[in-house]
Amino acid sequence: xxxxxxxxLSFIRISIIKELEFRANFLMNIISDFSWxxxxxxxxxxxxxxxxxxxxxxxxxxxxxxxxxxxxxxLLWMFVFQKMAHFSELVRxxxxxxxxxxxxxxxxxxxFASVPDVCLSQIIKQLSFFxxxxxxxxxxxxxxxxxxxxxxxxxIFLGFIIFYCLSFLVTTLNVWVVRLDNVxxxxxxxxxxxxxxxxIWRGVARVVVWIIPLGYxxxxxxxxxxxxxxxxxxxxxxxxxxxxxxVISEWFWRFAIRHYASASS
Amino acid sequence: MRYVRIxxxxxxxxxxxxxxxxxxxxxxxxxxxxxxxFWRGAFLxxxxxxxGWTYEAIxxxxxxxxxxxxxxxxxxxxDIARRDIQMGMLSSYLxxxxxxxxxxxxxxxxxxVIQGFFALIAILFFIFVLKMNIHISSNMSIxxxxxxxxxxxxxxxxxxxxxxxxxAFWVTDYSGLQQLVEVSLIIFAGFVMPIAxxxxxxxxxAFVSPFAYMxxxxxxxxxxxxxxxxxxxxxxxxxxxxxxxxxxxxxLWEKGIKxxxxxxx
Numbered sequence: 176x177x178x179x180x181x182x183x184l185s186f187i188r189i190s191i192i193k194e195l196e197f198r199a200n201f202l203m204n205i206i207s208d209f210s211w212x213x214x215x216x217x218x219x220x221x222x223x224x225x226x227x228x229x230x231x232x233x234x235x236x237x238x239x240x241x242x243x244x245x246x247x248x249x250l251l252w253m254f255v256f257q258k259m260a261h262f263s264e265l266v267r268x269x270x271x272x273x274x275x276x277x278x279x280x281x282x283x284x285x286x287f288a289s290v291p292d293v294c295l296s297q298i299i300k301q302l303s304f305f306x307x308x309x310x311x312x313x314x315x316x317x318x319x320x321x322x323x324x325x326x327x328x329x330x331i332f333l334g335f336i337i338f339y340c341l342s343f344l345v346t347t348l349n350v351w352v353v354r355l356d357n358v359x360x361x362x363x364x365x366x367x368x369x370x371x372x373x374x375i376w377r378g379v380a381r382v383v384v385w386i387i388p389l390g391y392x393x394x395x396x397x398x399x400x401x402x403x404x405x406x407x408x409x410x411x412x413x414x415x416x417x418x419x420x421x422v423i424s425e426w427f428w429r430f431a432i433r434h435y436a437s438a439s440s
Numbered sequence: 441m442r443y444v445r446i447x448x449x450x451x452x453x454x455x456x457x458x459x460x461x462x463x464x465x466x467x468x469x470x471x472x473x474x475x476x477x478f479w480r481g482a483f484l485x486x487x488x489x490x491x492g493w494t495y496e497a498i499x500x501x502x503x504x505x506x507x508x509x510x511x512x513x514x515x516x517x518x519d520i521a522r523r524d525i526q527m528g529m530l531s532s533y534l535x536x537x538x539x540x541x542x543x544x545x546x547x548x549x550x551x552x553v554i555q556g557f558f559a560l561i562a563i564l565f566f567i568f569v570l571k572m573n574i575h576i577s578s579n580m581s582i583x584x585x586x587x588x589x590x591x592x593x594x595x596x597x598x599x600x601x602x603x604x605x606x607x608a609f610w611v612t613d614y615s616g617l618q619q620l621v622e623v624s625l626i627i628f629a630g631f632v633m634p635i636a637x638x639x640x641x642x643x644x645x646a647f648v649s650p651f652a653y654m655x656x657x658x659x660x661x662x663x664x665x666x667x668x669x670x671x672x673x674x675x676x677x678x679x680x681x682x683x684x685x686x687x688x689x690x691x692l693w694e695k696g697i698k699x700x701x702x703x704x705x
Contacts, residue, residue, distance in 0.1 A: 200615060206620060207620045208619070211623055214626060217632070222479070226486065228485055229485050230481045230485065352459045354460050356460070368474040371474065371481065375481025377480075379570070
């Protein structure tokens with residue numbers, strides 16, 4: 176485990192050095208990400224100019240939900256999505272052969288360490304989103320205790336595992352389907368949908384929430400801060416779901432690797 | 441005739457990667473639908489959150505946005521920046537007896553056709569299976585002018601993305617610039633909400649920017665929300681941006697090609 180962590184930290188160090196070479200790009204990345212936040216807040220502002228609640232949530236609560244979702248999405252971009260995009264390239268060019276011969280867990284290698292991309296801009300964004308969450312919690316005068324923050328981070332962690340596994344499952348399809356290099360954007364879009372209160376999913380759309388555990392993106396974590404409902408049953412279901420998805424994705428990965436036939440596949 | 445052949449070859453290429461196309465289409469479908477779902481939740485929470493718009497009108501707007509997104513919005517910039525300029529594949533185009541611009545246009549068109557076809561099926565599904573109404577203009581003259589606006593919008597969007605791709609002649613890592621353009625497009629092309637609902641300052645910025653001409657105006661033209669003078673005004677604006685982007689493209693191409701070098705054995 177220590178070996179894996181040291182290995183990963185060295186990738187982060189290389190990534191930061193690389194990013195500081197392109198400072199203009201770094202600045203534009205920061206501006207664009209905060210613009211997304213501006214877009215989200217603007218939509219909320221327009222909707223709440225005529226309404227008091229949406230899906231049972233007030234303006235401040237939906238703003239907090241948006242921030243938590245951005246915190247969560249950025250976490251996935253830092254550690255998961257870009258690696259998933261790179262996996263398609265590994266299969267298409269046959270470079271996966273080299274990854275499979277390395278003396279390290281192959282799933283770990285292709286999932287987290289095949290390409291250095293934990294950028295300084297992403298670390299800055301992550302810290303900024305967290306500080307904004309803390310500021311909004313204080314502004315809304317929410318009675319948040321250590322218990323609520325612990326539940327918040329547990330939900331973020333469970334969501335991370337669940338959506339990492341879902342991303343990994345769909346990305347593994349690259350072994351059979353050539354150039355499916357955009358499939359991680361699909362998971363990104365689904366996760367992004369989590370910035371809306373679960374209450375807006377009604378009728379046929381409600382089925383989606385049952386199939387994809389959208390609550391684990393940001394809704395449950397935000398509810399933990401808002402102390403809306405007891406968290407323990409949702410945490411237990413989340414742990415079971417995360418464990419199940421870890422097992423399924425591992426089985427599917429092994430099954431895919433058995434069918435991998437290098438660049439000619 | 442040779443352009444038909446180029447189109448035909450690239451159509452076969454794009455068709456081979458139809459799963460990639462399908463994922464892009466799902467993405468184009470998913471994002472407006474999630475925004476629509478948010479507005480639906482807002483409408484169901486009581487009152488009208490979007491002044492002057494009924495739920496049917498806003499649903500028609502977002503469904504047409506799906507078609508416009510798949511049919512009009514090109515994605516040539518990544519190929520140009522990463523594959524052609526940064527990896528040196530541009531040299532192979534320089535040997536060919538037709539312009540790079542024409543070549544790129546016909547290589548991109550099949551992707552739009554395939555994704556547009558997927559979008560059409562999805563829209564028919566929404567109309568006939570989910571019984572959703574799309575309110576488009578029944579006036580034949582408006583429809584003909586709307587088709588003209590749509591064709592020019594595609595050309596404007598294509599030239600804009602070509603220019604964005606050519607920026608890689610000068611910028612080593614252009615992902616920040618691409619992100620910034622993407623977020624501007626999302627706001628000013630009307631993906632978040634119809635531009636008519638923006639505050640005055642933002643609306644003025646949107647209407648003078650080229651982004652509204654790429655997506656927003658074709659959509660509202662088909663919805664019959666523009667009068668005849670406004671339709672001609674939009675065509676004039678589109679022609680202005682088309683001429684401006686073509687001039688910028690020529691200048692960037694002439695200057696960039698002098699900087700370009702590629703090596704091999």
